[in-house]
Amino acid sequence: MFRLDGKRAVITGAASGIGLAMAELFAANGATILAVDMDGNKAEAVAQRLGGRSAGFACDVSDERSVTRCFEEIGGPVDILINSAGIAHVGTLRSTTTVDMDRLYAVNVRGTYLCMKAAIEPMVRQGKGVILNLASIAATAALADRFAYSMTKGAVLSMTLSVAKDYLASGVRCNCVSPARVHTPFVDGFVAKNYPGREAEKFEELGKSQPIGRMGKPEEIAALALFLCSDEAAFITGCDYPIDGGFFNLR
Numbered sequence: 388m389f390r391l392d393g394k395r396a397v398i399t400g401a402a403s404g405i406g407l408a409m410a411e412l413f414a415a416n417g418a419t420i421l422a423v424d425m426d427g428n429k430a431e432a433v434a435q436r437l438g439g440r441s442a443g444f445a446c447d448v449s450d451e452r453s454v455t456r457c458f459e460e461i462g463g464p465v466d467i468l469i470n471s472a473g474i475a476h477v478g479t480l481r482s483t484t485t486v487d488m489d490r491l492y493a494v495n496v497r498g499t500y501l502c503m504k505a506a507i508e509p510m511v512r513q514g515k516g517v518i519l520n521l522a523s524i525a526a527t528a529a530l531a532d533r534f535a536y537s538m539t540k541g542a543v544l545s546m547t548l549s550v551a552k553d554y555l556a557s558g559v560r561c562n563c564v565s566p567a568r569v570h571t572p573f574v575d576g577f578v579a580k581n582y583p584g585r586e587a588e589k590f591e592e593l594g595k596s597q598p599i600g601r602m603g604k605p606e607e608i609a610a611l612a613l614f615l616c617s618d619e620a621a622f623i624t625g626c627d628y629p630i631d632g633g634f635f636n637l638r
């Protein structure tokens with residue numbers, strides 16, 4: 388079950404964290420990985436490690452020309468698109484600047500839009516395809532100090548529903564997953580930047596915010612993604628999957 392043999396999967400943010408775990412698991416299950424990341428060297432190193440026909444691409448998902456060029460280079464059919472490239476921000480309405488808002492929007496919202504727009508044409512032509520977006524519990528729950536980030540993840544959820552509806556008849560499925568805290572360089576980075584000297588304390592706090600008592604592992608998100616992108620999930624579209632250590636229902 389859950390094999391992806393013969394499928395080509397574009398994964399943005401594939402050089403790190405959740406995107407990297409997905410690239411590894413999808414490749415282990417037969418997919419060819421087209422690893423897209425701002426850090427092109429790392430994306431290429433990932434693809435080389437995965438072997439086969441996998442390839443790495445340098446691309447800034449927030450930049451239309453960069454995305455267009457990247458998908459031209461990728462060429463051919465795209466069976467799966469995962470939008471995992473994303474950036475974090477800590478701040479309230481009062482402390483979030485216009486620059487912060489635009490930066491978060493550019494990567495997390497415009498980036499997801501541009502990559503879906505580039506991938507949808509070949510999918511519609513083939514009459515099939517799967518898109519999986521990385522939303523977050525921040526899309527639908529109130530998280531303290533995550534004003535701009537929550538805005539972007541709400542938008543990712545809304546775009547997911549819209550795309551699922553509009554391309555249902557074309558055979559394209561579109562879903563998103565909403566993880567609670569997952570231990571990746573993303574979390575290490577914002578803890579180091581925003582809570583210097585209080586890293587250990589913040590880590591414990593972030594783990595405890597899931598009733599299960601710890602952060603998620605990137606591999607756990609990848610396992611859910613593998614199912615959602617496989618043919619076994621053919622009946623699933625227009626859904627947002629929480630993967631949250633009990634965050635929503637057990638608090």
Ligand SMILES: NC(=O)c1ccc[n+]([C@@H]2O[C@H](COP(=O)([O-])OP(=O)(O)OC[C@H]3O[C@@H](n4cnc5c(N)ncnc54)[C@H](O)[C@@H]3O)[C@@H](O)[C@H]2O)c1
Binds near residue numbers: 424471521565570
């Ligand atoms: N880690 C968490 O706790 C968590 C929870 C919920 C949702 N998410 C979401 O999951 C996704 C992946 O998060 P992660 O924890 O793996 O992060 P990460 O920082 O480990 O990896 C993100 C990757 O995206 C790349 N990237 C950033 N900006 C880019 C751009 N403009 N163009 C191309 N690539 C770019 C980075 O180079 C990096 O390799 C993000 O969308 C994040 O919002 C993460």
